[in-house]
Amino acid sequence: AQSVAQPEDQVKVAEGNPLTVKCTYSVSGNPYLFWYVQYPNRGLQFLLKYITGDNLVKGSYGFEAEFNKSQTSFHLKKPSALVSDSALYFCAVRVPTGANNLFFGTGTRLTVIP
Amino acid sequence: DGGITQSPKYLFRKEGQNVTLSCEQNLNHDAMYWYRQDPGQGLRLIYYSQIVNDFQKGDIAEGYSVSREKKESFPLTVTSAQKNPTAFYLCASSTWDRVREQYFGPGTRLTVT
Numbered sequence: 001a002q003s004v005a006q007p008e009d010q011v012k013v014a015e016g017n018p019l020t021v022k023c024t025y026s027v028s029g030n031p032y033l034f035w036y037v038q039y040p041n042r043g044l045q046f047l048l049k050y051i052t053g054d055n056l057v058k059g060s061y062g063f064e065a066e067f068n069k070s071q072t073s074f075h076l077k078k079p080s081a082l083v084s085d086s087a088l089y090f091c092a093v094r095v096p097t098g099a100n101n102l103f104f105g106t107g108t109r110l111t112v113i114p
Numbered sequence: 115d116g117g118i119t120q121s122p123k124y125l126f127r128k129e130g131q132n133v134t135l136s137c138e139q140n141l142n143h144d145a146m147y148w149y150r151q152d153p154g155q156g157l158r159l160i161y162y163s164q165i166v167n168d169f170q171k172g173d174i175a176e177g178y179s180v181s182r183e184k185k186e187s188f189p190l191t192v193t194s195a196q197k198n199p200t201a202f203y204l205c206a207s208s209t210w211d212r213v214r215e216q217y218f219g220p221g222t223r224l225t226v227t
Contacts, residue, residue, distance in 0.1 A: 043218035104156040
């Protein structure tokens with residue numbers, strides 16, 4: 001069975017500091033991994049994805065994520081947080097040879113403090 | 115929110131009434147999806163459709179119905195059989211390729227009292 005865990009419900013970081021939002025996954029097979037961001041009362045916006053190749057993936061708004069197969073993790077990072085980064089972040093996983101579903105984590109609320 | 119529109123943004127209904135949520139996309143995507151979002155539970159898949167006139171149940175299909183008569187449209191009906199219909203509903207679409215990166219609409223917040 002596929003599953004995604006975001007171990008932190010909330011992350012708080014000071015503006016200008018680096019941020020990390022954690023994601024671990026459990027799948028049988030090689031995963032496709034995604035990060036989405038959601039602002040209040042809005043839909044999800046795509047940030048980045050890992051399909052294959054370089055373990056460090058760069059995405060929108062200065063975000064990046066590192067795929068670590070041995071630790072089954074795909075943590076989202078940004079070198080310098082902005083107040084406007086405050087939002088709800090979702091990690092998602094799909095196994096291309098398995099079920100058709102995209103499985104989402106429960107989300108992490110990021111608050112960047114001015 | 116790309117080329118996916120959902121209407122209305124807010125919807126209020128009395129218990130026992132069926133209600134239909136609209137989802138339209140102009141991305142020429144073959145696949146469309148409906149998710150339900152509740153606080154602390156992430157997104158859960160209700161139904162998805164790979165192609166016109168075909169759809170499959172997701173993880174929480176009970177109390178919901180869909181149709182896919184046109185490629186651009188994938189309406190969701192929340193029936194009176196759905197025990198806890200109050201939620202935020204998100205529609206998404208994707209190509210039906212190996213990656214299936216999904217694009218989301220702005221959502222409809224349904225409140226049933």
